[in-house]
Amino acid sequence: MSIAQEKDLRSAGGSEAVAEGQLALKSPRERILIAARDLFYRHGVHAVGVEAIAEAALTNKMTLYRHFKSKDELIVTYVQQLANEGDDVLNRILAENTESPQKQVDAWVGFVEDVLTNKLERGCALANAAVELDTGHPARAVIEAYKQRKYDRLVGLFRAARYRDPDLLADEVFLLFEGARISIQCGGKGPASRVVGMLRGLLSSRPRLVEA
Amino acid sequence: MSIAQEKDLRSAGGSEAVAEGQLALKSPRERILIAARDLFYRHGVHAVGVEAIAEAALTNKMTLYRHFKSKDELIVTYVQQLANEGDDVLNRILAENTESPQKQVDAWVGFVEDVLTNKLERGCALANAAVELDTGHPARAVIEAYKQRKYDRLVGLFRAARYRDPDLLADEVFLLFEGARISIQCGGKGPASRVVGMLRGLLSSRPRLVEA
DNA sequence: GTTACCCGGTACCGATCGGTAACATACAGC
DNA sequence: GCTGTATGTTACCGATCGGTACCGGGTAAC
Incomplete structure (x- = not known):
């Protein structure tokens, strides 16, 4: 303690x-x-x-x-840095798999798997910070903007991969990922450990606008 | 602040x-x-x-x-009380809908809807506490036991409702719910607001062992 | 050499933290 | 009546909190 x-x-x-x-x-x-x-x-x-x-x-x-002129400013910088790196990771995944949107989706799922199997995982650092910070804290705006951006980019990715209802799919995938990360530290390792398989099943069985 | x-x-x-x-x-x-x-x-x-x-x-x-002999003991009591009330809510939902397991499932989804549309919702209090507490804190054990119990009871409920793969379904439902609650305070209100519809769709389209 | 700047060290500030001692009060049972 | 128990009140403890003043040394520019 x-x-x-x-x-x-x-x-x-x-x-x-x-x-x-x-x-x-x-x-x-x-x-x-x-x-x-x-x-x-x-x-x-x-x-x-x-x-x-x-x-x-x-x-x-x-x-x-x-x-840093205050601890709060350090917290904002900390959160800002995490958000930037989150954006960069997705940028890299997309840039390294330009062959097809499907490759990009697969690579992103692989990244999710890496995150969730990391032994040091203690949930999403940004979500954890949001839990601790009051609603008015300036870092909250950074966190909320990042999560919104992440969701929007997921929608765009699924749309590019020609999934039907890309925003509904993004809803599910987004919430499953977030739920898995928060569940890891609540001991519910069971559900979280199976989420990657669930994601793969979800993404492979969803209807597309065109079939291969 | x-x-x-x-x-x-x-x-x-x-x-x-x-x-x-x-x-x-x-x-x-x-x-x-x-x-x-x-x-x-x-x-x-x-x-x-x-x-x-x-x-x-x-x-x-x-x-x-x-x-309370210390603040930590007060925290443990606080967490214990929340866990007990969570158990009681589920007990009540099950007891008030003994006509059929399907009624119980529907009632539980209604409860989830109530929770997620509560304007004061700031995520699951137990998950939030877990985020703030170090791994060794005695309250963590209470939280983890509760979450495990909740998951197990969901599995049992879905099994009673004769869903195929009740534990896989419980995984999805559990993680979607947890993800929605944590997402609410991260501004991602979009995904969270649609989770109830997703749950209803999920639960109505899943294969059963017997059909009505 | 001198100036200017960045950094480390120490000591300190008022405020608040979790936690306690001592005393006064109220009210129960008998 | 008396006594015991639970509560309220005040003051206090050492430690730590976020934040600052001040000084001294290293170093690069010129």
């Missing part, structure tokens, strides 16, 4: 946040964002203090406040 | 946690649990201090600590 033991990355043992090698040669700002990302995700934005972040980043609180 | 304004239930305006009438004539322990439930759900277990809970319960910190 305390994270005091892992404040120092140089401490022995395998429980430190991120390998020290990842932090070397990087700017303080980058180190802070790496540390914040790890600690925020593992313990939640409210359970982690700025001092713990600074020490995990091998720096101190003053340097942190030179780059 | 502060909840200081609503510490006092007697303050004017409509933003107070629970109506004062609900608290009158109840024991301090009950009032504390009512207040904790409201504040924990609205702001998260880490964002609410024990003093705020005590004041919202029209009592004080000492009385709180006479009934």
Whole structure:
């Protein structure tokens, strides 16, 4: 119930946040964002203090406040970074499978499988942050915009793959994915572990506008 | 970003946690649990201090600590209470629709609809708590047991309704429901608002062992 | 060399955190 | 009456919270 033991990355043992090698040669700002990302995700934005972040980043609180004018701004940057990387992942999946939209769909399902079988998975970091943040927090707008964007891109992908009712299909796929991620940390590993098979069955049995 | 304004239930305006009438004539322990439930759900277990809970319960910190030996124990009781009520709701739905398992299924979907259209919905309180709590927290075991129980009972319900592959169906329904609840607070209201229709379609089109 | 800038270290601020000691009050049972 | 129990009130504890002032050292530009 305390994270005091892992404040120092140089401490022995395998429980430190991120390998020290990842932090070397990087700017303080980058180190802070790496540390914040790890600690925020593992313990939640409210359970982690700025001092713990600074020490995990091998720096101190003053340097942190030179780059972020408040903890809330650091949270917004953390969330913004996650959203950007989420967009980038989808961009890469689409760019690497330009042969056909179906290939893109398959590649995306493979990505979903990777995410859900990751042993460190503790749910969607953005959804977790949204749970902890009050409705008025500026980071909420970033999260909501990202989720909306993700849903819209799923619809577009399914439309390109010529599925009938692409938005209904996107609804299902989107909710199944989100449900699986939140269920993982609620112990309901059973349902979540079978979601990839469900997605594949769903996507292969759905009617298309044209058949192969 | 502060909840200081609503510490006092007697303050004017409509933003107070629970109506004062609900608290009158109840024991301090009950009032504390009512207040904790409201504040924990609205702001998260880490964002609410024990003093705020005590004041919202029209009592004080000492009385709180006479009934709960720590904040963590209060959190466990809060979670336990939610789990018990979740069980009771399902019990009631089943007991009120003994004519046929299909009636029970329909009634459960109606309940899901009520939950998802509640304007105050901020996701599943148990899932939200799990997001905020570290893996070792005693409340986690309560949450995980409840979610497992809920899934198992869904399987049993679908089996009684003579669906083919009741556990696969329960997987889908469970994850869709969980996904919808978490998506509501991420702004993805679109997918969540259509999940009830999806559930009804899913449950009516699934193959049965016997047809009517 | 000097200037300017970035960073690390320390000490500190007021506020709040979870939790407790001590005392006063009210009310039950008998 | 008295006594015991439950509650309310106040003040307080050490620790930590988010955030800042100040100083000193390293380093690159010129």
